[in-house]
Amino acid sequence: MLTRRNFIQFSLGASAALAFPEIGSAAGPDWRAQALNRDRNLSLIRPDSKEKATLCYWTQRGGWNVDGYRQACWLLRDVKYSAAVNMDTGLLDTLFIMQMWLATYGQKHDIHVLSGYRTAHHNSTLEGAAKNSMHLYGRASDIYMPGVSPVLLANMGKMLGLGGVGLYAKRGFIHVDKGSVRSWSS
Template sequence: MPPAFAGGQTDFWSKPRRVWLQRRVAGRIEEVNEVYFADGQLLRDPYIRACRLLRDVRAGEAVQMSPVLLDILCGIQGVAIAHGIDRPLITNSGYRSPKTNSATEGAAKNSLHMQGRAWDGRMPDYPAKMLAQIAQYLQGGGVGLYVASNFCHVDDGRLRTWRGA
């Protein structure tokens, strides 16, 4: 079930769902900008490309990411687009292997990143605080705001909010 976003568009979730993600890896930019869900189902190839972009780059491992997480990211972009802002979500972290997670400063021991259910990132020229507020509005899961590092965390777990360093 997608997050509770309507934003004046009651048919938002019945339309094809697009996600625009970017990530810098080894000095180059990887990008996925396509519809991953249409006609009531995940579209295999775009979904796989999104999962690959959201992989653990340190371990070189990809997993099946949560479709609900992709819906949350789609919803964030939908709200931004409704306000005239159509930019990619820049990924800091998606899936993390247990080894990568344990080596990540400040990471929760049982992080949803290790289940492919969390994303950390930002949107160019858009405050992380605004992304966090949109994610809270969607009520899709947990939302963490890291002002000093200018990124936010979203996951498809239980509803909760926090501020990081």
């Protein structure tokens, strides 16, 4: 578990060892890889802690930007237990493509993060949370964008086909993760 202070030290120390995957590198570039071939920015809001960050975690010129990545990991931490981990970079890419895609159509919205990384203890206290949830590994996020229907967001996520997508329409959010490609609604 990390506090804000040692998280920053942790990230700096660990940055050289971070493994950053490339979408499409195995099967050749695809439209998703092309969508990622630009500066990757995220505008995130954490309603729980009232934090907001606009960050760039990858640039066309310099590649991975550790400061931006660290900021994203902090925003996606377990707020309740003040614990952060290195988030799956592919998850950031999924969030980025969704946000950019909407912005391309004139729908500029912050991503509101309800949940990102979760400690095992936190997860065990949540009703209905999967025991081996991707949240435990920093590979999932529950999000919504005010003004955008969760159904539309879920459909975008499914079209991306980069992992799991859960639609929680009544509760007004979607779950995206970097597990196998699958979808569900509840």
